[in-house]
Amino acid sequence: MNKALSEIYRELGITEVHLKACLLSLHSEPSLSDLKVAAIDFEGKPFVLEVNAEAAFQKMKAAALADQITLMPYSGFRSIMYQKSLIAHHLKNGRVIDEILTTIAIPGYSEHHTGHAIDFHEIGKNSLEEDFEKTESFEWLTKNAGRFHFKMSYPRDNQQGIVYEPWHWFFS
């Protein structure tokens, strides 16, 4: 493990036990020059992806639009340091690390670090919910995302032991 990561884990109280229990893969971040602003999100913040994922996303978005579907990205690239700050925020609010790690990936292990993962949401809803599977966007993605090399990473009963995430799609 690299030094920066072990330092983060020490600060957050992430132990060998947590790392052993984690069934996800370690991911690295693209270089800054390989990141591109793909859109401005609902909060007015830039939605960033790795350049190849960005190009595929734009094609997919246009194809969806031609079918009267507006794909709404909620989050894309997230740095390892951002992941760390998310967990630190929850710790500060009194949650315990074991519980936090059931919904937030250990820094270094989120697919969002690669800039290849997109979380979609429904218009008018800011949170990521299982109900996303009932939207037209989800139906469209299920039928068409594969053509653009996007795949749902965490279907029901996935082998990684992650909760069902119908909103999370990965480019590869």
Ligand SMILES: [Zn+2]
């Ligand atoms: Zn996600």
